[in-house]
Amino acid sequence: MNGSSALTLAGVLVLLTVVAVVIRPRGASTVDFYLAGQRVGVATNAWAICGDYFSAASFLGVAAAVYATGLDGAWYAVGFAAGFVPVLLFVAAPLRRFGEFSIPDFLGRRLGSEKVRLVAVGVVQVVILSYLVPQAVGSGITWELLVGSGLLGLSPYATGILVSTAVVAGLVAFGGMRGTTWTQAVQFLLLLGALVWLAATVVGEGFHYGDAVADLSRAPLENPAPDGGLTSEQNALHPEEPAIFGQPGARYGGLGQFALIVTLALGTAGLPHVMNRYFTSPTGAAARTTTVWVLCLAGIFYSLAVMLGTAAREIVPTAVDDHPWLADLTVDGVLQVPEHALPVLGRIYGGDAGLGVVAAGALIAVMSTIAGLLLAAAASWGHDVYERHINPRATQRQAVLAGRVTTLVTACAAAGLGLALRPETFATATASIVATMVTWAFAIAGSALTPVFLLTIWWRRTTAAAAVAGMATGMLVAVAMFTAGLFAAGGLLREALVTPTLVAAPLAAAVTVLVSLRTTAPADVEKSWLIMHGTAADRHAERLAQLVLDENRRRRAGRRARRARG
Structure with a gap:
């Protein structure tokens, strides 16, 4: 349905990302493959974290959620951006000071337990797979709209998933963290540029956010019904009233809104592909400064996404008469797939080239996040399992090869799950299938990893047995709750079930504390504490004291040896 110019422009933008990998040097050591030699600067790391974090859920999903549910969709933007506040305050600097390859590596060394390391690897893989699948779905949706045709007899949706996943898996496997950064x-x-271009174009054509919200709020909010036509959304806060675009309640009640923000905010600190990036910073101070940059960039990015979701809701119905191709994508002027909001705006104002810019931005968002997730999977399997347990005597070349193989296997699993899902299956149950599925990954990370992660960093008494119990509790409760929520009829019960972190995270933290009080903390906890939380002067004094102790031990050993000879 689209001209060759859109595909050509998308190809040029994606080609730039390939060149960015090819021109970077790549080392053969695991430190270089997983951590880029720990020499990534503040600005570069901030941009890379944003590329990692601003996924299909951010670029397509937030605008789609706002398009479909109005103010309730904006809670995704609030939660995604707010997630870096606890990272800035509690995680970034101590995590980097301690230094390791991954979350499992950090937990295993801090608590002195290989069991903790292996359990954390399992949880991390569940989070990664939960996050990879919606990226695959987003790439399928984008390819379907941008290209409209498949390769080798495949559907456009399946082609988008396979092409994007295969390209990124290859780049990560051969480029490692340095190339991926x-x-x-x-x-x-490029992603931010596409968003800024679209926002500037829409505003230049006369769009005003405040006026649009007021206009859209004059009538009940309607979305496509499963059997055709439009159906009015009910207000979850006031069931006797219809939902309004500019008022809360179109999708979530009071509990659901609060639970969603908590789930997204807590989940960020447990996302392995984001946290692993802090190990690439040269110092703890650099890691903290990087997070400040990320918070500023997130504020800009999500503000634009919310504005453009609103713009699409106002502009698309009036554009149907002038753009006949919209008839295939809409029902009575409302998009059938909310994730089409930004690409459709791009085509309305820029033709095929405009569609190419926005759709290429969406593909870039997908590919960038997939790259980070695959690297996190490689680090946890290749370093934490292969090097530590399967082949402890592995050479650097063998260890890097294990990481590359893990990258390809994980990519295949994610693509397979993405192919098994179709957005239409969930269209009537969710504001945005991509944003909703990513929320599940945040729920597992925030329930199973973040409580244990924070306690391990900030509570000396945390033990290995407690960490295992806490991670298991958080993950099992979270998975059980949102699985049950998929079959719940609705109301407060369903809201609590589909955003389980509000219940699962406190349970995981309580279990961790209780088990810690009944078990023994690691013997070297004070040394770990000094590394994570001591000042540079403290750590320097500790090193000097250790040198003095070592020298005294050598002198005593020498005196004993002389007495034995005499």
């Missing part, structure tokens, strides 16, 4: 930094700048 520069790829993600370039991808973020």
Whole structure:
């Protein structure tokens, strides 16, 4: 349905990201493959984290959620951006000071337990797979709209999933963290550029956010019904009233709104592909400064996404008569797939080239996040399992090869699950299938990893047995709750079930504390505490004291040896 110019422009933008990988040097050591030699600067790392974090859920999903549910969709933007506040305050600097390859590596060394490491690997893989699948779905949706045709007899949706996943898996496997860092930094700048261009174009054509919200709020909010036509949304806060675009309640009640924000905010600190990036910073101070940059960029990015979701809701119905191709994508002027909101705006104002810019931005968002997730999977399997347990005597070349193989296997699993899902299956139950599925990953991370992670960093008494119990509790409760929520009829019960972190995270924290009080803390906890929380002067004094102790031990050993000889 689209001209070749859109595909050509998309290809050029994606090609730039490939070049960004090819021109970077790549080392053969695990430190270089997983951590880019721990020499990534503040600005570059901030851009790379944004490229990692601003996924299909951010670029397509937030605007889609706002388009479909109005103010309730904006809670996704609030939660995604707010997630870096606890990271800034509690995680970034101590995590980098302690230094390791991954979350499982950090927990295993801090608590002195290989069991903790292996359990954390399992949880991390569940989070990664939960996050990868919606990225695959987003790439399928984008390819379907941008290209409209498949390859080798495949559907456009399946082609988008397979092509994007295969390209990124290859780039990550051969480029490692160094190549991926520069790829993600370039991808973020292109992604932000696409969003800024679209926002400037819409505003230049006369769009005003405040006026649009007021206009859209004059009538009940309607969305496509499963059997055709439109159906009015009911207000979850006031069931006797219809939902309004500019008022809360179109999708979530009071409990659901609060639970969603908590789930997204807590989940960020447990996302392995984001937290692993802090190990690439040269110092703890650099990690903290990087987070400040990310918070500023997130505020800009999500503000634009919310504005453009609103713009699409106002502009698309009036554009149907002038753009006949919209008839295939809409029902009575409302998009059938909310994730089409930004690409459709791009085509309305820029033709096929405009569609190419926005759709390429969406593909870039997907590819960048997939790259970070695959690297996190490689680090947890390749370093934490293969090097530590399967082949402890592995050479650097063998260890890097294990990471590359893990990358390809994880990519295949994610693509397979993405192919098994179709957005239409969930269209009537969710504001945005991409944003909703990513929320599940945040729920598991925020329930199973973040409580244990924070306690391990900030409570000396945390033990290995407690960490295992806490992670298991958080993950099992979270998975059980949102699985039950998929079959719940609705109301407060369903809202609590589909955003389970509000219940699962406190349970995980309580279990961790209780078990810690009944078990023994690691013997070297004070040393770990000094590394994570001591000042530079403290750590310098500790090193000097250790040197003095070592020298005294050598002198005593020498005196004993002389007495034995005499």
